[in-house]
Amino acid sequence: MADALKLRVETRDPAKNKGTGTRVSRRLRKAGRVPGVIYGHKQDVVPITLSNTDVDAMIKAANHLAELDLGGKTETVLIRDVQWDHLGKAILHVDFARVNIEELIETEVNLDYRGTAEGVADGGVLEQIVHNLTVKCPAGAIPSTLKVDVTGLKVDQGLHVRDLVLPPGVVVDADPDILLVHVVLRTSGDEATEAGAESGSQPEVIKPERKEKDKAD
Template sequence: MQQTQMTVEIRTSTGKGISRKLRAAGRIPGVVYGRGMEPVAVSIEPKALAAAVAGEGGMNNLITLQCNGDLNQAVVIVADLQRDPLKGTAEHVDLHRVNMSEKVRVNVPILLKGTAAGVKEGGLLDVDTHTLHVECLPGQIPEHIEVDVTNLKIGQTLHVQDLVLPAGVKCLGNATNPIVGVLGKAKEEAAAE
């Protein structure tokens, strides 16, 4: 898992008006919270946040905060990132302070590998799940869960229980939920009607 550093400024004023002023000044308002601590209001430079969540791990990247005060060197992950619906710019960020010895729950993307044998025979790959909800220590958060579909034939489906997860990672979803399958030609034609 990628670990980056991000500079934040602790702010004493909160509220909608203050948040609007911060955005107008080119900053992103945010809050840092975690078990056993009072929430702390912060402001972040947009480029610093973009760099911290860049890469395959995205919002699951571990971020070490650089600031004055008690949060200096605190490790966080992005719990929520609110964006402007039209511009796509970040409007507010929630940072969850993590303890490296306590498990966290995060969503991890699924990465399909290979070309299914059933697709080569004329079938259609049907992806049911794009992310998995997992529990693990912060240092064990995988960037993605790789699923090899090479041997998947028409009519076959891979389920959560079929996945090989990295050591220390536990899936919290239903073990019988489908991940990916290959539909046959008859099912494709019926689905098209």
């Protein structure tokens, strides 16, 4: 289970923020803030802002569960949506959904492949096919990642959803036969491509033969 990320937020009055969403977001961003909302559990939607620093920490941590401090009142939430600008650099808006840590929720969790497969030493290549999976579990038991140990994999061996070692209370919502990762034998074509890239070889330039007349001269 990942620890809840603790963030301090401020409520805001949308009526005072004139203009389009992008314009308001840009204005808040210049002030070091990002707009967002808290919703769910049949309670009122609460418009908020939080600091750029906290948002950046939230994204880097890839955390699902957060505790928002609204000046003495704490809201336990899930990060449900993050809106980016068209360049994918600046965050425009963040949506938080209220949760009870005991309630069952569904969310995506990244796979964390660990170790060096035995087959790599035998000329194989490790191919990661799936990078995240949807899980169902109590909100308070969401794992930060699902760890996958690939150490024992030999050439032509792989791991499937059914092979995952899951934390207590966590269920993967996927076909157990889905292949997650495997080791395949390196082909001669792959080796030739790598050898050419490493040597930096260039195609041989064949010079035209000189004519007999040139030789006579």
